[in-house]
Amino acid sequence: MECWKEKQVVVLGLAKSGVAVAKLLHRFGADVIANDQKPREQAVGADELEALGIQVLTGGHPDELIHPGVDLVVKNPGIPYEAAPVAKAIALGIPVVTEVELAYHLSAAPLIGITGSNGKTTTTTLVGRMLAEAGMDVLVGGNIGTVLCELAETARANQWLVAELSSFQLLGTERFRPRIGAILNLYPAHLDYHHTLEAYFAAKQKMFANQTGEDFAVLPYDQPHVRALADQLAASVYWFSRTAPVQPGVYVRDGRIYYADEQGTETEVLAVEEIALRGEHNLENALAAMLISRLAGADFPSIGRVLASFTGLAHRLEFVAEINGVKYYNDSKATNPVATSRSIGAFHEPVVLIAGGLDRGIDFRDLVPVMRRHVKAIVAYGQTRGILLERAAEAGIDKRVSVDTVEEAVSAAAMLAQAGDVVLLSPACASWDMFPSYEVRGSMFKDGVHRLKTSLV
Secondary structure, eight states: OGGGTTOEEEEEOOHHHHHHHHHHHHHTTOEEEEEESSOGGGOTTHHHHHHTTOEEEESSOOGGGSOTTOOEEEEOTTSOTTSHHHHHHHHTTOOEEOHHHHHHHHOSSOEEEEEOSSOHHHHHHHHHHHHHHTTOOEEEEESSSBOHHHHHHHOOTTSEEEEEOOHHHHHTOSSOOOSEEEEOOOOSOOHHHHOSHHHHHHHHHGGGTTOOTTSEEEEETTOHHHHGGGGGOSSEEEEEESSSOOSSEEEEETTEEEEEOTTOOEEEEEEGGGOOSOSHHHHHHHHHHHHHHHHTTOOHHHHHHHHHHOOOOTTSSEEEEEETTEEEEEOTTOOSHHHHHHHHHTOSSOEEEEEOOOOOSOOOTTHHHHHHHHEEEEEEOSTTHHHHHHHHHHTTOOEEEEOSSHHHHHHHHHHHOOTTOEEEEOOSSOSTTTOSOHHHHHHHHHHHHHHHHHHHO
């Protein structure tokens, strides 16, 4: 695009999105410098960028990197705003954005933006599948799968571009405007990055900042603090609710799901028991996906077929195996107490919980009631093992075990479980104290379960 031609752009942080952004801006004629604080041998994509003629600086942030001649800084979403080059750019009045902002300017397709503390990936995946099932042309990316600006560059006006968006990504937007924007839920999270709950919520609300009356905002009626946003929004607000009839929107009544349009005309869609996903949190995800897809033009039969057949994604209440009457579930994506609480509550069976991970200063008191009702034993590991075992004791759980690895946790849980129980990895913490990602943590759990199964054959 002409607006970036001969502009001086600094891309902070390589990784997948940084490499994609640097290549894209280079193609459009920008003078790009890509910078990563990691040493050269760890800077993914550095050789590829240099082969294209893009300058790459690694091993730190040089003082001269940011100067008044820089027109734009595009930062990796995870880089904090306190980082020296970001803070300097802001002080100089240089725009600092994430690649999501660039994707908006590039895309000829209307955008669907989906955010929330929990359920983003499941809901985004459901929307993509519902639109495809309805015969619509859809692209899915963002915080899930393909970098959004890569999809946006070739997106067409007759497609939908569906994006999972984190608070980190949204915070770095200025003019981003989705045709349909959704907040699924808001719980305390990422306070190590945002510092305050108010700042975290404000980042999520940027989803709606540039919407107009021609756009749609999808909100959870069952969360009063999110419901209160409705009066501040220019977009047409639609609701989803497990607990109350809403208009316009989707809701549950007597075990069945209904859609009510702007005039209050009600359409029965399907029974809750027909949804393949397990748990109340996944019911909320299903309601949100149904509403978003309907607003994008999907028909109810297509929506229903997807809900009846979609059994979930890896690391999200993923069934792994049944061994001697004990079912093992991998919920490694549950990186905060709210997600873990909901996952535990999805089971009627007694739960042997495996939990623990990075210490972000959370006290986990909110887990005590659900542990008291559902958890028969706990196996804890990682930086938070001590406080999790304390909370388990408060919940009256007598069987409490501390281990050093996830592999040891699988063995310990197997010893504690009996036929009819569930062993659930639902850490309530980020993985970064021991693992590079929640995916690696979940895969190690699954490997441990499969080894256990093999050893008992």
